[in-house]
Amino acid sequence: MAHTIANKQKITARVRRIVGQLNGIERAIESEVSCSAVLQQVAAARGALGGLFEELLEDHLRQHVAGAHLSDADRQAGAEELLALIRRYAR
Template sequence: MGHLHANTDSLTARVRRIAGQLAAIEKAIEADAPCATVLQQAAAVRGAVNGLMDQLIEEHLREHVARPDLSPEARASGTEELLAVIRRYAK
């Protein structure tokens, strides 16, 4: 996804926040935090990953499927790539 270079800072910041959330879960588990606390943190990570996936899917769709100057072959390839990811993501 070479087109992501335009949003590298934003995407990297999102990934770092997710990494921080995961580190907080690890610390909570090691500190024997209450189950509800760990569950809330895990739910927050899931939401953050879902938000990252939404952004990546949108950017892929715009760049590799919807861009007006794409050839039919490139559009079909971008569509198949996106479908494969969505199938895997939806499991």
């Protein structure tokens, strides 16, 4: 995904926040925080991962499927990659 270089700082910062959330979950479990508090943290981390996935998915769609510079074969390949990603994510 060479096009992510343009958004590299933004994406990296987002990933770091997610890592922080995951570390917080680990600390909460080790500290025996209530189940509901841990579940809330897990839900927040899941939402953050989903948001990251959506952003990267949109970038892929714009760059590798809908890009005006693409040949029909490149569009088809980008669409197939996109479908495979969506299927994996939906599991």
